[in-house]
Amino acid sequence: MIDKTSPIPIYYQLESYIKNQLNAGILKPGDSIPSEREYAESYEISRMTVRQAINSLVNEGLLYRRKGSGTYVAEKKIEQPLQGLTSFTEDMIKRGLTPTSHLIHLKIVQANSFVAGELHISEADPVYEIKRIRLADGEPMALETNYISAHLVNGLTKEVVSASIYAYMEQELGLLIAHAHQSIESVKASAEDENFLKIKRGHPMLYIQRNTYLQDGTPLELVKSIYRGDRYKFNIQMNRLRQQ
Known part of the structure; x- marks a missing residue:
């Protein structure tokens, strides 16, 4: 050797x-x-x-x-390419893993100034707040909070959000999801992360914010996710930009 x-x-x-x-x-x-x-x-x-x-x-x-x-x-990390807009459910199925969600809460709340600004709605407008633990093969991977305008999307139930929200919005509501902007930064696990993701406070995490838009440019959702840094990594393919 x-x-x-x-x-x-x-x-x-x-x-x-x-x-x-x-x-x-x-x-x-x-x-x-x-x-x-x-x-x-x-x-x-x-x-x-x-x-x-x-x-x-x-x-x-x-x-x-x-x-x-x-x-x-160590446990093998789940790799997610940053090309293409897919849901957590779709990503896990592609990797041969069984995706599940544990719903913490689904409720309609008044949009605060930050959420309203991201969704281009008025402050205090009704929005769905959906907090879920996302699991792969039964292991907690991420703590995810979605904000969706209740004026734009209706009929969200526990059954819908426990599966794939994207599938419901596209197949049942006929919404045309076009693109998203996603930002990623490194953070340390909070007390909430420690409780829901079974990790120690201060553990390295990936904080991801995603803003998703419909084909006509209307903001569809704001998603704030905390991923376990020890079980998840993102890949991106970059092509060389040639000077004209």
Whole structure:
């Protein structure tokens, strides 16, 4: 496995070997990996070299350390491309996962100044506020809050919001969803996130705000989501813009 005559750095060879074990399912999520000392003795390399390889895998989110216990295999992250407008339900089905939602509440509230501004409605206009925990194969992934004008959309029920709101709006109401603007930033888990997503306060999270629009430019919804940073990552393909 380790070729000390190779120009490839030894730490990188060890890192690649562990990755191969992860990809082959030899090491599974939750498994502990050998200690630095065990790797060093098995392959007659320095513990510093082993530590460099393991640190790299920890930084990638493939492994994680548990203080006083050792290093373990992390759960595989769900990857979502940032091309195309899809719902959480559609994303999970594409990945062979079973999407479910736990509804915290569905109610009509008066739009505050921020929500009204984002939806281009008057302050205090009625909006649906839908707060849900989004799960994949039963594991909490995100805490999501949707705001939708009650003048634009009607008939939202617990059954509808527990499935796919987009499917209902397109198939039942005939609304033509066209595009969205999405922003992503890093935040730390709050007490609410700790409670609903079963993670520790201060845990790294991804805060995502999405503004969705109909084909005629009418704002359809404002979505504020908190995703688990240890279980979710986003990919984007970027093409080189050529100077004219």
